[in-house]
Amino acid sequence: MNHRKFRAAVLTGTVLAGALSASAACAQGAQEAATNADIIVTGSRVRGEAPIGSTVTALSNADIAATGRVTIDRAIRDLPQVFDLGVSENSRGQSGGAGNIVYSNSINLRGIGPNATLIIVDGHRVTNNSRSIDPSTLPTLGVERIEVVADGASAIYGSDAVAGVVNLIPRRSLNGLEVTARGGIASDGAYNEKMAGAAYGHKFDRGQFMVAYEHVEKSNLNGSDRPFFTSNQTRFGGNDYSVTRCNPGTITAGGVNYAIPAGGVTSPSQLTAGTSNRCDDLQGQDLIPRQKYDSANMTANFKATDWLEFFVDGFYSYRSFYRLPAYSSATLTVPQTNAFFVRPTGFTGTSYTLGYNFSGDVARNASYGHSESWQITPGVKIKLPKNWQFEALVGKGRTYDISASTLGTNNGALNAALASSNPATAFDPYGLGRTSAATLAGIFNQVFYAPTIGRFVGYEARVNGPLFNLPAGQVKLAAGYEGQEFNVSLGSQRGNPSVPYTWTNPGRRVDSAYAELVIPVFGPDNAVPGLQKLEIDAAVRYDKYSDVGQTTNPKFGVNWKPVESLTLRGSYGTSFRAPTLPQIYGNSNGLFVQSYQNPTGGAPITGVALSGGNLNLKPETATTWSLGADFQPTRRTKFSLTYFNVDYKNQVIALLSDLSLLNRVSQYDGTGLITQGSAAGVLAAQYVAQGLTVAGAFPGGSPSNVTLFVDGRSQNLGRSITRGLDFTASHVIDTDKAGRFTLAVSGTYNLGFKTQQAPAAPFISQLNLIFQPLRFRARATINWEMDRFGVLLRATHVGGYTNNAISTPQAVKSYTPIDAVINFKVGDADNPFNLGLEIRNVFNIKPPYVNIAPSSNGSGGYDATASDPIGRLIAVSARKKF
Secondary structure (H helix, E strand, C coil): CCHHHHHHHHHHHHHHHHHHHHHHHHCCCCCCCCCCCCCCCCCCCCCCCCCCCCCCEEEEHHHHHHHCCCCHHHHHHCCCCECCCCCCCCCCCCCCCCCCCCCCCCCCECCCCHHHEEEEECCECCCCCCCCCCHHHCCHHHEEEEEEECCCCHHHHCCCCCCEEEEEEECCCCCEEEEEEEEEEECCCCCEEEEEEEEEEEEECCEEEEEEEEEEEECCEEHHHCCCCCCECHHHCCCECCECCECCCEEEECCEEEECCCCCCCCHHHCCECCCCCECCCCCCEEECEEEEEEEEEEEEEECCCCEEEEEEEEEEEEEEEECCCCCEEEEEEECCCCCCCCCCCCCCCEEEEEEEHHHCCCCCCEEEEEEEEEEEEEEEEEEHHHEEEEEEEEEEEEEEEEEEEEECCHHHHHHHHHCCCCCCCCCCCCCCCCCHHHHHHHCCEEEEEEEEEEEEEEEEEEEEEEEEECCEEEEEEEEEEEEEEEEEEEEEEECCCCCCEEECCEEEEEEEEEEEEEEEECCCCCECCECEEEEEEEEEEEEECCCEEEEEEEEEEEEEEECCEEEEEEEEEEEECCCHHHHHCCCCEEEEEEECCCCCCCCEEEEEEECCCCCCCCEEEEEEEEEEEEEEECCEEEEEEEEEEEEEEEEECCCCCCCHHHHHHHHCCCCCEEECHHHHHHHHHHHHCCCEEECCCHHHCHHHCCEEEECCCEEEEEEEEEEEEEEEEEEEECCCCCEEEEEEEEEEEEEEEEECCCCCCCEECCCECCCCCCEEEEEEEEEEECCEEEEEEEEEECCEEECCCCCCEEECCECCEEEEEEEEECCCCCCEEEEEEEECCCCCCCCCECCCCCCCCCCECCCCCCCCCCCEEEEEEEEEC
């Protein structure tokens, strides 16, 4: 048994043993426990109170299953308020994406940044890789429900809750065994996924325990299997982004191009002036990496006495990934000393350039690695006099992520081989494969290892109860302390395998105190016309960081019921986000040679980006407010509308992974982040002279040939203002003979999104532009249930938008795939065997064409942040409780 399986076995086995012994000693033959009346709802610390002024979107365990998604992150992404920007398995070109080297997923509410959404488990913080939290560390079977509050919540939860909070509530109600399995395949066979899991829970008179485990496998989806992922997009009405870095390649000598023939070249007579070989850039790149998940979680509660209760939750997750990048390519400088040198007729120079793809020389430099995390969080609840309660918990966890590749290009060795006059040591770029195996091994031997080890300890203690009575009810208070200790080891090994690891080991301590007060002004006992109910919530939180200072953030909420069927609400507060430790310290400084979208069309432009930390980063801040109404004219009909406004200041901007920035260069005037022309080559050469490692091959083998240099380090430069509307509506129709119909629609309509890329820069509207928050996203469902049958139809709509990554903006069409799920119940009517058939994207709607070149960070001929490249997927599932 390897170490990760051993850890999972220890975690689940220890909890099972303890819980089973408690069950045997205390609850033989006991009936199911009563529902706990002291439920905490996300967005409030006060027992029994839903957040005042804000709404909660909840996904039950059954809702998660109905989405047909095999991991939790993808189920949450179906919500219209969630944008697939940044930390995503299929796109890394936006905010936060540069650090996502293990291809994890996170949640980005409102699209204003993945780090602006806080993800918690059962109301408490959990360990992470210091960059983001992947909700799929928990198995779907082990989650009771997911609650999402798309409103600022730093006064309640602290840092990161700028756009909102996602709370994964582990399962505590399961009594028995539940098993599930699912398998799906794309209709063309290019992609498949499968999942199997089991959960067991037992409830007894003094508590419960539950343990769940799931195994998920998702295959890769390669760009070669999707015709829209291509450089030559003229057949779609777009540009030709083809490159001359092909195999066979193209010689450029004295400004004249010569295509190397398919069989290779040994004589000038085989070359024709004015010809070029053109091909796809990023040949063979995966759009989605191959991934395997093993995840387990558990919960347990035990009431030792009527006033003392112990509880615990924990999880273990191991996710491995394997991603095929494109075949390496470069523009080589070939000197006349090369043993295989072919001089075009009439050329008298001593060297020329040659666009070349190494597909015939070396395998793709695959990225592989894993993300492992675990946490155990025990706690205690103590009932105090006068209905007060004390609660304390300690969470301890660890995360270990690593990304690796071992076939990187040694630029020095490549240039030496190109200059060699000895056929045994020279590199042959002329298509005849004459480079010796030893020479190739010496060129393609650069390793990249980037481990991240995070260690987390969290402490929480709070009291909760009524202060005094008003005519409308009890005034309630929640107050508490939270402490966090987070230490991270950021490792890096780049270059020759003999180069030792370098480590950065920053740490952070956070001490926080908060209080929240709920005041009922009007209620059932003192209601008057126009004031059936009025309640106010006031919260404040103080956070002190060991490295970035201190902050105090309030929040106020109001709920007003003028009539029984209508609730009007509003909230106002401030929020903040402390910069992550990698943003401050970085793994290490380095240079990345990357291909940037050419806004005028044609081949992408090769540039260099600088990575590293910034010790001067400060926290981001935000002011958030919202107004809304909930209307329920009948028991079966509900409507909800919310206006939101987020003013986000001092935002951290990092351009490391932004490969479409060249059409927005003017937005960064005065910042010094983008350098073009000969000055870019001077900068690149200076950093190389300082000893910085280089990922990729410089144009012509020299940093002085670089014409674009991007400082990709994090900077406090930005500000954004987001305004919009959230809406939901649902209606239930019960019939005597045709069953039950449930109609539902939800969506987000953004009214404005404007950004300021630097403190002195003007505001620019970015709404409805590519890789930015889009104007309209919605989801509509029709669910029919009758006896043992059920049918769900779901339409997900992404409105059209503008692609401004090119000089002549393109209108991108809307995207509305439709899913169908058919359920059939077999056997015992009270506890049936559930069989399902799902067809995702029934009509196999292709992603809308987007005129952008293929990118190493996602997209190309389509937009990975707004559409799904998989196409139609057919899946079968089975689920049973025992």
